[in-house]
Structures are given as structure tokens and as C-alpha cells.
Amino acid sequence: MERRMGSKAKMSGFPEWLPEQELVQARVLQILREQFGLHGFTPLHLRSVEPVEVLTSKGEDADKEIYGVQRLAAEPGTAAKLGLHFDLTVPMARYVMQNRGSLVFPFRRYQIAPCWRGERPQMGRYREFIQADIDIIGEGSLDPMYDAEMVWLLAHVMKALPIPAVQLYVNNRKLLEGLYRGFGIEDITTALRIVDKLDKIGADKTIELMVEAGIATATAQRCIEVANIEAQDASLRETIGAFGVSNDLVEEGLRELVAVLEYGHGGGVTAALRIARGLDYYTGTVVEGVLESHPKAGSVCSGGRYDNLAGDGKVKLPGMGVSVGVTRIMALCFHHGLLEASPKKTTADVLVIVHDDESVSQSHAVARQLRERGVACVVSHRASAYGKQIQWAEKVGIEYVWFPPRKGGEHEVKNIRSGEQAAADPSAWTPR
RNA sequence: GCGGGCGUAGCUCAGUCGGUUAGAGCGCCGGUUUGUGGUACCGGAAGUCGUGGGUUCAAAUCCCAUCGCCCGCCCCA
Numbered sequence: 031m032e033r034r035m036g037s038k039a040k041m042s043g044f045p046e047w048l049p050e051q052e053l054v055q056a057r058v059l060q061i062l063r064e065q066f067g068l069h070g071f072t073p074l075h076l077r078s079v080e081p082v083e084v085l086t087s088k089g090e091d092a093d094k095e096i097y098g099v100q101r102l103a104a105e106p107g108t109a110a111k112l113g114l115h116f117d118l119t120v121p122m123a124r125y126v127m128q129n130r131g132s133l134v135f136p137f138r139r140y141q142i143a144p145c146w147r148g149e150r151p152q153m154g155r156y157r158e159f160i161q162a163d164i165d166i167i168g169e170g171s172l173d174p175m176y177d178a179e180m181v182w183l184l185a186h187v188m189k190a191l192p193i194p195a196v197q198l199y200v201n202n203r204k205l206l207e208g209l210y211r212g213f214g215i216e217d218i219t220t221a222l223r224i225v226d227k228l229d230k231i232g233a234d235k236t237i238e239l240m241v242e243a244g245i246a247t248a249t250a251q252r253c254i255e256v257a258n259i260e261a262q263d264a265s266l267r268e269t270i271g272a273f274g275v276s277n278d279l280v281e282e283g284l285r286e287l288v289a290v291l292e293y294g295h296g297g298g299v300t301a302a303l304r305i306a307r308g309l310d311y312y313t314g315t316v317v318e319g320v321l322e323s324h325p326k327a328g329s330v331c332s333g334g335r336y337d338n339l340a341g342d343g344k345v346k347l348p349g350m351g352v353s354v355g356v357t358r359i360m361a362l363c364f365h366h367g368l369l370e371a372s373p374k375k376t377t378a379d380v381l382v383i384v385h386d387d388e389s390v391s392q393s394h395a396v397a398r399q400l401r402e403r404g405v406a407c408v409v410s411h412r413a414s415a416y417g418k419q420i421q422w423a424e425k426v427g428i429e430y431v432w433f434p435p436r437k438g439g440e441h442e443v444k445n446i447r448s449g450e451q452a453a454a455d456p457s458a459w460t461p462r
Numbered sequence: 463g464c465g466g467g468c469g470u471a472g473c474u475c476a477g478u479c480g481g482u483u484a485g486a487g488c489g490c491c492g493g494u495u496u497g498u499g500g501u502a503c504c505g506g507a508a509g510u511c512g513u514g515g516g517u518u519c520a521a522a523u524c525c526c527a528u529c530g531c532c533c534g535c536c537c538c539a
Contacts, residue, residue: 116538151532
């Protein structure tokens, strides 16, 4: 059966990296796993597919971006009962509900996995993308202190990655809702959606839209004043106090938000009251991070508190989680040249030269000896001229070329960057 | 889902008021260099001009359709 795999065209929204890029991403993933592990989060792999009801129950218009999954042989015209998850939080909530009897709370886990959304692709926005998601779930209740800890953890993790600086912005939905209620706004969701466009369309247009939605001009103006607030410390209390709105939501939201700010970031996290985004299951703290150098490229990490995602009438399983948009980060960094692609296109550090067809097995023996000691290497694919073999090593970014002994001579290693060549012992030599 | 742009060699593109065998740079392969790369010079391979149809003596070029990719909106990692 002769069939060529795929077409040469890229599939929009399904990014695939080159080896040198993939190696950089692998490093990023490794750091994320190390950091998450350091904080006691357990890696947990959950399935990619969920019943459609599970995926849609917590997001109103999320259904149109969900990819349905069914057998090719399914009855034509039938709606898919299964869908690919669009984030890692919703499946995790389902899992925690199902296994709550076997889990120990507060439950911490992380998962790094692809997610799928059927949106129109663009730079940094894909239909398949890797997300690194980390959550902590409480049983009955979850101390607001965890909100602060998770935001701190997110800031810490982003700093540990080999990427340009990320600025984190936090807000609190209780605070916003409390203020908006205090202003007399009833349809909070609509108001927030409009205000969220402030950056793009400007204040005048925003007010116009709000008035169209039945909000008084003066009220709309106050909303915009709120949206413009930024703070890095408890001075936020006075700023908010000036609006003269006092209710439980405002008090609670303010307390939580200030707690996040004061968790020891030293100003690394900014409260920005314009941040209203995130999936709509968030109930309190919300956080969002952008690359300082490219804030308009969208958020590269985000998260928040969700008190009602998991649990039913009887059990309450509130959670706090954040996730890192690995694919978006990689795409932005590659596109804008924000980080060096790996100089290497392979994991090998050494290329073992093959002198001639008769000594191939000798070269393989050297390679085995090196690998036993953890030195990554490959044997040259062809006993061509040394220059050709060295050239191949150069092309894939291998720094060392190993010459097995000839005619009873010694092993030699050449560093092809420096040009240095010297005798070496395969049972002792290590790169660098 | 709505709006706009673009599909010519592996990559980036030139060529388009229709006219002989469709070009460049980079990359790739080979040679100068009788087995130790990177530079330089010389040579070579490589294209159903996205696809289908139409107009014409003649289409990469004009018309229609279709598919794909990219950008903006929406939304979000």
C-alpha cells in the first residue's frame, strides 16, 4: 500500500515545531514539572475526552468551540456525545467529584496536556495547544490564603522559565460585582463584557455601549473609573473607599485581593480592576499574565478561584487554579525572537565517526560505552569522508566528534566549535 | 460565525494591461579539496504556477467556482 502521509500544507491552528524549537519547549515543560513538584502537586493524567454535558454545563456559549468526537462509522447526522476538553480544569473538577472518597483534601495536582478549541486561529491562538494546569481543591471550604499562594506560585514559575518578563494582573470578581451592584447595575455580566473592551475601543465608545445596554451615563463613567484602577499594595482600600460603596461583596473581595497583593511579591503583582476575563466559572480571585514586551499578544497564563465548579448540592469542592499557556508562549517567543532556539536539533552531544564499512561495529561499541555513562551520542550514518561526517554533526548542532582508534592508535575527540582535537578515554570522557 | 489579504522550486519571493523551453536569493547535492567541516569559486537537481471549469490561436497572467493558509473581529492559553 503506497500512500503519502499528509499534505505539505500546514493545518491551521495545529502548530508543529521544528526539532530545535521542540527542544526549547521540552526545557520549558521540564522546568514547569520541577516547579510544580517542588510545591507538592502530583502529576495526574486525565483523559482527553469528556461527555459533552460535562464540558458545556459550566460554560454558556462554550459549546460552539468544543470539538465533538465520534466514530467515523457513526450514524450520519447524529450529534457527538463526546467532546475534546477545552481546558484542564473542568475535567479535573469532574474527576475530583467522582473520586472524592479516595482523595485526600486539600487535593493538589497538575496536568500538562493539549487542549482543543474550535476558534479561528491566529498568531498565538490555536485549535490545539498545550496548557500546564495546576489546581488545589478543598473539601467544604478552601482558605482564601490559597489564592495568594497560587498567584505567588504562578509568578514564581513564570520567572523560572527562560522567557522574557511576565507581568501578572489580579482582580477579584466579588469586588467588581459588589461595586457594580452598589452602582445599581443589575446585569453585571453584560456590563463587565462591555467594560472589558475598554482597552480596545476607548472610553467614549465604551460608555456609548453601556448606555445602549440601559446603564446611566454617570454610572458607566464610574465603571470606567473603576476599570482604570491599578494598585500594588493596600492603598487599594482607600481608592475603592472613595467610591462610597459598602457591602459584603466589596468588603470580602477587597480583603481577598489585598491579601494576594501582600503575599510577598514585593510589587511583582499588580491589582488591575479592568481584568474581568477568564472562564465564567471563576467566583473570586482572577489572575492573568502577559509578556511585558508584548502585552497585546494576549495572556500567557491565567487562573482564578472557582467555588462552584465541582461539588453538588451536598458537597462543596471549591478550588483555586492557574494555568500556563505553553503553546502560546512558545509561539510568541519564536515569532518575535524572544528566546534563542536551541542551537541543537538533537539530544546527542557526540557523533561517533565511522572510518569505513569494516569498522562500523567498532563505532557502535564506542557509542554503547558512552551511553552507558549517560553521554548522549549517535553513530554516523555513513562512512563518507570525515569532512562530510563532521558537516553532518555541525548541521544538527552536535559539538563533539569522536574518532575511534585506527591501527592500534588512540581514541580522539574533536570539538568542532573550537577545532581542538585530543586523545580521549571512552570510559572517562564527558562533554564540556 | 463575520470581514479582509494571499496561494509560483524545500523556504522567502519576482514574474501578471495573455505571447516562444517560468526566474532570483537562500537551502540542498556534487566538484575545486585523493578521508578532518565552517569561507570562496564552479556546476547540478528541483515547480501539476493551490484545485476544477470557462474565455482565447495562446492563460502563472483574464472570468467563475472551490479548497487552503494568513490577518482583524468575537473569544481566549
